[in-house]
Amino acid sequence: MRKRYQEGNLKSERGYWIGQWWEGGRRRSRVLGKTDEIPKKEAKSRLVTALAPINLKNDRDPEKIRFEDFVWEVVFPFYQRKWKLSTQSLPPNTAR
Numbered sequence: 001m002r003k004r005y006q007e008g009n010l011k012s013e014r015g016y017w018i019g020q021w022w023e024g025g026r027r028r029s030r031v032l033g034k035t036d037e038i039p040k041k042e043a044k045s046r047l048v049t050a051l052a053p054i055n056l057k058n059d060r061d062p063e064k065i066r067f068e069d070f071v072w073e074v075v076f077p078f079y080q081r082k083w084k085l086s087t088q089s090l091p092p093n094t095a096r
Contacts, residue, residue: 005055008047010040017043021051 008021010032017032017040030050032043 006051008051010044010047012040017046019043019047019050021047021054023054 006021008019011018011020012035015035017035017038018029019032020027020029022028030047032038032046032050038046
């Protein structure tokens with residue numbers, strides 16, 4: 001599974017820099033500063049700083065699973081329900 005990393009979205013609204021991102025399935029936002037006080041580059045760096053803990057949390061690898069284990073534990077049990085009786089009665093592959 002690929003690692004999730006987000007940069008967020010930066011927009012100017014009513015004279016303020018607003019940073020937006022997704023966290024826990026919800027859209028989050030934060031005021032980063034006034035547009036006439038800080039440049040866009042500084043607002044973007046503040047957004048990256050705000051997202052750093054979220055991206056570190058998502059950076060951890062979950063338990064790694066091999067492809068062979070995935071096929072035997074997930075794919076075959078799912079598709080075996082759809083097999084004809086003649087196919088189901090075949091002896092299981094012992095190559096594993």
